Amino acid sequence: MWNSTTHYPVDQPEEVRRRARDCDFYKFRGRGLIQINGRTGYTHYVDPLLGNRTVTQMTDSELNILFAKPDFYCSVFCNYINDPYWAGSNSSAGWWRFYPVSALCSGQNRY
Secondary structure: OOOOOOOOOOOOOHHHHHHHOOOHHHHOOOEOOOOEOHHHHHHHHOHHHOOOOOHHHOOHHHHHHHHOOHHHHHHHHHHHHOOOOHHHHOOOOOOOOHHHHHHHHHOOOOO
16 A cells, blocks of 8 residues: 555545554644654753643644644743753854754754
8 A cells, every 4th residue: 555556645545544654653743833843852941841641651642732822832842942952052153054953853963
């Protein structure tokens, strides 16, 4: 099914589409003001806001509901800009340098 000549995901069985929505490539896609993405980014910036839950315990639908709330996605943004690594990208060399900003967004620095 994954290498089919049909139009994915529309032509796939509902069960395949439903399960795909909770795979990492879909569940941890870019969301919020700064498009937090990847399991590491979500874990680093979203988990601290969840109390006794983690993003890995949540479904894509639950994450959609959270990120639809301005108070939540603004809190994720605050976690992002308060990251100690942020100071490294906010320098006179240029705030929008690719590597430091990308590392912040994804929650890791392996580029």
